[in-house]
Amino acid sequence: MAKIAVLGYGVVGSGTVEVLYKNKANLEKKAGQELEIKYILDLRDFPDSPYKDKFIKDFDTILNDPEVSVVVEVIGGIDPSYNYVKSSLLAGKSVVTSNKELVARKGAELLAIAREKGVNFFFEASVGGGIPIIRPLHQCLSANTIDEIAGILNGTTNFILTKMIRDNMSFDTALKIAQELGYAERNPSADVDGLDTCRKICILTSLAFGKHVYPDNIHTEGITKITPEDVAYCENFGGSIKLIGWAAKQEDDKVAIMVCPAFIHEDSQLAGVNDVFNAILVRGDSTGDVVFYGKGAGKLPTASAVVADIVIAVKMDKSSKSLYWEDSDQDFIEDTENITVANYLRVLDSDKKKIESIFGEVTYLTRKGAPENELAFITEPMSEKQCALNIKTLCDGSASLLGRIRVLEY
C-alpha cells in the first residue's frame, strides 16, 4: 500500500482528494497497489469533511513518517512550498506538484535532488492543467529535435481576449467580467501581465532543451495595452490576438524565448482556441506540428493531472529514470534585442512615405471608423533592436505610436 500526503486543501488539493477517491479501484489497478491518503496538511479546520481525521497542521509529522512515500504539494508559491518539497525529496519521498512558480524557479535544483535520491519529482499539472503535455513532450516526442514551442498557456487572459474579440469589449470591461466569473483574481497581475504564461513557457523550454530557463531572464508582455482598435485591425489581418509564450531554436543554436500578445493567422491551430481553453503547439523536426488542447485550469482537470502523476510515481516507486534538466547560466538564451519577428504597428500623424522609407515594404491594414490621421501596418520580420530604432525614428517628429503587437507564424 502506498501512503500519500497532500499539502494544501485549496481548489487543487480538495480536487485531488476527490478524484483519487472517486476512481480509487481503477487507479489502484493501474498503480499495482492500494492507494491511501494518510495526511492532508492545511492550517484551516475542516470539521465537516469526510476526511477530517486526516488533517494535520504540522509538516514534520509527514516528513518524519517513513510510511509516506509520495508527497503532493498543491499549496502554490515558493514559501513554504519550496522547503516542504526539498525536504521531502531529501527524505527519499517522491513529490508531485502543480506549482508552476516552484518548478520554474527551482526545478533544476529539485530535479537534481530527486535524481540523487532516486525518487520522482513530477509536475504534469504545472502546465496546461488537465492537458497531458509534460510527459508527452518528454517521452513521446523524444525521437524529435524540438525546434519550437508556442502556447496559449493562461486561460484567464485567453478568456479576456476572446471577450474583447467576440463582443468588441475594452480590456477593462472584459477583465471585470472575468473577475465576476471567478476566472480572474482581484489582483489579476500575474495573469494579465504575462507572468503566469512566462513560468509555463520556461518549464516547457527547460524540458525541451534540457537546460533550466529562469523566468527573470525572459521578455514578458501582458495584454493590458491591447485596445478594441487593435482587435479590429487584427480582424482585417485575418486572425486573432492571443497571448503566446513561445520558444524557438535559432540558427546560432541559442533559443529565443518571449511572452507577448501576438497576431495569429486564422489558419493556425492556435487561432481557434477560445475562452479559458489552452493549447500548446510543439514543432519537432520529424513529427512536424503537434498540438495539445484542453482546459488549462480548473479544479478537476488540474486534479486529474496530479492524480495521474501520483499513480505513475507509485508504480515507478524508486526508479526515477525520466524527466530531467540541468541547471544553466542562461548563456543559451538569445538576447531579446536579437529576436526577429514581424510587427503590427499603429501610428498617429505619420504618412505612408515616411513609414516606407523607415520600415521598407509594409502591408497596410484598415478598420471601420479609423480617423484619417491613423495608420496601421505589418512589417517584415526584423530584430527587436531594429524595430525599436525604427519606431524611434518614425516618432521623432509629430508622429506617435499607438500600439505594437508582434506577428507570429504558428
Place this chain on the structure above:
Amino acid sequence: MAKIAVLGYGVVGSGTVEVLYKNKANLEKKAGQELEIKYILDLRDFPDSPYKDKFIKDFDTILNDPEVSVVVEVIGGIDPSYNYVKSSLLAGKSVVTSNKELVARKGAELLAIAREKGVNFFFEASVGGGIPIIRPLHQCLSANTIDEIAGILNGTTNFILTKMIRDNMSFDTALKIAQELGYAERNPSADVDGLDTCRKICILTSLAFGKHVYPDNIHTEGITKITPEDVAYCENFGGSIKLIGWAAKQEDDKVAIMVCPAFIHEDSQLAGVNDVFNAILVRGDSTGDVVFYGKGAGKLPTASAVVADIVIAVKMDKSSKSLYWEDSDQDFIEDTENITVANYLRVLDSDKKKIESIFGEVTYLTRKGAPENELAFITEPMSEKQCALNIKTLCDGSASLLGRIRVLEY
C-alpha cells in the same frame, strides 16, 4: 547496449532507421544505453544503402539471436507480421509496431503474451502517426473515466473531404488528386471505406475501456457517397463533414462505437482539422475535452513515434507494467440499432408535412440552386433502428432518399 531488429524497410522502416541514427546521441542519453540496429529484415536488396551490411532475409536469424532485445515490426498486414511478432514476444523480446491492423485484430492476444513474458508490446505509431495519443491516453489521463473518444483518424479521407469542401469538388475528382499526390493508394478502399479509421478507433476504445474491440463488429461507413450537395447543406448547417471514428459510453454502461461521415459544428475543435492532419478528442469525466492534433501519417512523423517507443522499451527493459487490455466477447458493445444520433437527411419528392408527421420536429437546411422537389433537414436524435424505420415510411410512396449523414456533437 541494446540491439534492435527492424522488420521491413518500406516507408516507415527506412524512416525509423533514419530517425534513430540522426538523433542517436540524444536518444541514447534518454534510453540510458547505446542503441544499435543489428538487423534489417527485407526480401529486397539495398546494395547502395549505408546500412547494407545489416540486411538479412531470414527472420529466424533474428529470433534465434539472444542479443536482439527489441524487434520493430513495420511491415504491416497480418501475414507474416503476426507470426513474427508473436514468436518474438514468446522468445522474450520486446516488440514495437506501427501496424494498426495487427493491433486491432490481435492486440489482446499479443498483450497477454507480452505480460506473461514480462516484455513490452508498444504501438504508439499505430494511431495518429506522430501524434502522441496511445501513451497519453493510457498514462496521463489515467485519473479519468473516459466517457467518449472521437477522432479524425485517416489523413487520406480528410484530405479528400477538405478538397470537396474548399474547392467544391466531387468525391471522384478529389480522390484522383489524392492519388496523384501519393496520399491515396491505387486501390483506396481501406481508406475511403472507413476500414483504416475503424481499426484505429478499435485500438483507442480497447485501451480506454480495457477490453478488446474487434473491427468486424463495428458499423463502418466511408465517404464515397458524399456529394457536393451534402457539402453545401453542411455549410448552411454551419459546419464541416468529417469522417469520424467515435466511441461513447452509454447509460447502460455499454459502449457505442461507429465509423461514419458526420456533420461537425464549426465551433468544434475537430472542424478546423484539414488536409492530411488528424485529431483525436478525448472526453474525460475530470479533465473535460482534451484534443491531440498533428500529422497522422508520413514517413518521419510515424517513424518518430516508433523510435520513441523503442527508447521507452529499452529504458524499461523487462519491466512491462503498462498498456494492457483483456480479450472480450464483445458483449459490452452497444447494438448498432440502439445507437442514438441526430441525422441530416436529403430527400426528393417529399413534402414538409409528411416529413414532420414522421420525424417530428426537424430543422430545414437550404442550398443555392437546389431543385424545388429537394428537401434537406436535421432530425432530433433517434436510434438507428427508428431512423431506418422512419426513412422507410417516408420513402414508401414517391419520395426517395438522396443522402443521409449523421450529426455528431464534439
